[in-house]
Amino acid sequence: MPQTTTGRSVSAAAPVRRRPKDRKAQIALVAAQAFSEQGYHAVGVDDIAATLGISGPALYRHFPNKYALLVHAAMGTVGALRSASDGASEGDADDPDPTPEARLDRVLRALISTTVENRKTGGLYRWEGRYLRPSDRDLMRAEFGAVTQNIARPLLELRPDVTERDSVILSTAALSVIGSITAHRAALANRRIEKLLLDTAWGMLRCDLAAAPPATTTIDDPSTQRGLAVTSKRELLLSEAVKIFNDRGYHESSIEEIGAAAGINASSVYRHFPSKADLLAAAFHRAADRLAMGTAAALGASADPEEALSRLSATYIDLAFAHPEVLSVYFAEIGNLPKQERTNLRNVQRLHVEEWVHLLTAVRPELSAVEARFLVHAALGQTLDVGRLMHFDTGAKARGRMQTLMLTVLHG
Numbered sequence: 001m002p003q004t005t006t007g008r009s010v011s012a013a014a015p016v017r018r019r020p021k022d023r024k025a026q027i028a029l030v031a032a033q034a035f036s037e038q039g040y041h042a043v044g045v046d047d048i049a050a051t052l053g054i055s056g057p058a059l060y061r062h063f064p065n066k067y068a069l070l071v072h073a074a075m076g077t078v079g080a081l082r083s084a085s086d087g088a089s090e091g092d093a094d095d096p097d098p099t100p101e102a103r104l105d106r107v108l109r110a111l112i113s114t115t116v117e118n119r120k121t122g123g124l125y126r127w128e129g130r131y132l133r134p135s136d137r138d139l140m141r142a143e144f145g146a147v148t149q150n151i152a153r154p155l156l157e158l159r160p161d162v163t164e165r166d167s168v169i170l171s172t173a174a175l176s177v178i179g180s181i182t183a184h185r186a187a188l189a190n191r192r193i194e195k196l197l198l199d200t201a202w203g204m205l206r207c208d209l210a211a212a213p214p215a216t217t218t219i220d221d222p223s224t225q226r227g228l229a230v231t232s233k234r235e236l237l238l239s240e241a242v243k244i245f246n247d248r249g250y251h252e253s254s255i256e257e258i259g260a261a262a263g264i265n266a267s268s269v270y271r272h273f274p275s276k277a278d279l280l281a282a283a284f285h286r287a288a289d290r291l292a293m294g295t296a297a298a299l300g301a302s303a304d305p306e307e308a309l310s311r312l313s314a315t316y317i318d319l320a321f322a323h324p325e326v327l328s329v330y331f332a333e334i335g336n337l338p339k340q341e342r343t344n345l346r347n348v349q350r351l352h353v354e355e356w357v358h359l360l361t362a363v364r365p366e367l368s369a370v371e372a373r374f375l376v377h378a379a380l381g382q383t384l385d386v387g388r389l390m391h392f393d394t395g396a397k398a399r400g401r402m403q404t405l406m407l408t409v410l411h412g
Contacts, residue, residue, distance in 0.1 A: 024062040026052060032073035032121035036182075039335035040070055040131050041251040071136050078125045078143045080118060084110040085150035100157035104205065105198075107150050108174065112197045115178050116190050123182030127332045130249055148172060155205055166209050169389060173405050174201040176385035180378040183331065188370050196374055200409055207408045215314055215399035234272045236262040238286060241279045246325035250280060250333045280333060281341045287319075287326045288348045294319055295355060305362040312356060313379070313406045317399050320383040324392040327384050353377065360410055379409040 030051050034043040045066050049059045063069045088110035089103060098106065115122050129140055151171035156162060162170065177200045181193065188196075240261035244253045255276055259269040273279040298311035320327050334342055356376040361367055367375070382405050390398050 023054075027059055027062055028069070028072050028076060029121070031069040032076065032124055035070060035073055036121045036124045036127075037335075039127075039333075040066075042335060045069075070131060073121070074125045074129050074132060074140055075136075075143070077118065077121055078140050078147070080114050081111060081147045082143050084114040085147050089150050089154075100154040103154040104151065104158060105202075107154070108178075108198055108201050109194075111147070111175070111178050112194050112201070115181060115197075116193055119181055121182075122179065126179065126182070130332060148175060151175070151205070159205075161210075169209065169386060169401075170205050170207060172389050173204040173207070173382060173386050176381050177201050177204060177378045177409060179385070180381040181374065183381060184373075184377045186370055186373045186377070188374065192371070193374070196371055199412065200375065200378060203408050203412055204405065207405060209401050209404060212397075212401040212404035214396035215317070215403055216396070233262060233264055233268070237264075237269060237272055237279065238283050242283045242323075242325050242329055245280065245283075245329045245333060250276070250329075250336045255279075277337055277341070280329075281337055281345070283326065284330060284334070284337075284345050287323065287330070288345065288352075290319055291316070291352060292348075295352065299355075305359040308359050309356070309363065309410055310403075310407065312359070313403050313410075314399075316380065317383055317402050317406070320387060321392045321394050321399060321402075324384075324387060327387075331384065353380075356380075363410075364412070375410055379406045382406050382409065 027048065031043070031048050034048060034051070043066075045059060046056050048069070049056050052059075063072065085107050088106040125140055125144070129137060132140060148168060148171045151174060152164075152167040155171060156164065156167050159167075178197055181197070237258060241253075241258045244258055244261060248257075253276070255269050256266045258276075258279065259266045262269075269279075273282060294315040295312060298315045299308055302308035302311050334345060337345070353373060353376050356379075357369055357372045360372040360376060361369060364372070383402065386402060386405060390402065393399075
């Protein structure tokens with residue numbers, strides 16, 4: 001007869017559950033995926049714990065709070081890129097002193113492989129990093145700056161004609177191409193993704209920005225407009241809300257603050273918009289309407305698909321540079337909309353992307369529709385990633401350089 005303890009058979013006792021050795025890494029991965037897909041504020045610690053089948057207190061043994069999880073996740077994504085590019089920059093036993101071109105190729109391949117492997121979490125630092133405290137944000141930017149320099153240094157050796165400033169712009173453009181896959185879920189075999197990204201990233205690094213022609217504007221430049229200011233409270237609220245969402249983040253902004261910026265009290269705001277989410281949705285729909293009008297005008301003025309792509313890129317740049325805060329807020333805050341509104345806006349975006357895909361496959365019939373979709377997302381992402389570096393300069397020279405980068409992505 002088996003021995004018993006407190007009346008229970010020892011042989012029948014429940015097995016001892018041991019804590020996995022990699023529990024902290026598991027928690028960090030689940031948190032990074034949740035923050036990347038749903039946004040920092042939409043995810044609770046209990047949600048992360050429940051996904052792993054553990055309790056909240058068990059999670060707190062590894063991370064003291066949700067913010068610590070965000071810091072770890074955001075720094076981890078950038079840290080993976082830093083480690084991959086640092087390692088690729090060094091020589092190995094087979095090639096202890098690689099040429100600048102060989103070093104560049106190794107760095108690009110390492111960054112692409114790392115990004116593809118971490119596609120679900122790779123965009124975390126791009127959008128949710130805004131919620132980091134200034135000191136942590138500075139650390140993250142320094143890490144990403146080091147990644148950029150791992151491309152820019154060998155590029156300057158390979159292309160002595162390029163200025164140091166342009167080497168950073170081209171390196172940022174190449175990184176934008178690589179990182180663009182984290183902003184959408186188009187499906188393609190990893191091997192094909194890696195080849196497409198590598199070819200396109202090399203195209204960015206070979207781009208001749210010095211020869212970029214000045215852009216011809218397709219819309220009126222706000223900086224040169226004259227006339228009366230808008231007095232409609234609804235329009236003022238939309239304008240001020242986007243600025244505040246961009247500066248402070250959606251969850252850190254209040255109706256009272258938005259109303260004060262527009263010169264009205266909070267109760268009057270609700271006469272125009274039932275909630276803060278409705279304000280956010282209205283701002284996005286307004287931007288989508290502007291884009292739809294600009295797209296229709298560009299297509300109507302074009303004689304063939306190639307001209308249409310050129311006009312579309314110019315229109316997109318003009319709208320993005322005139323209202324950069326809308327683009328930034330869209331990528332960072334769309335997850336805060338109610339599900340139906342989010343779905344509606346993403347359907348609008350999908351239709352806009354498909355318009356570009358249709359034109360691009362007509363210009364480059366060797367591309368499949370899926371490959372063209374990857375390139376269109378990469379081209380559109382340039383306006384935000386490189387636009388920030390250019391401080392969204394609305395001058396003709398800056399916009400011309402931006403258009404050259406976008407068309408280089410599309411045409412290869």
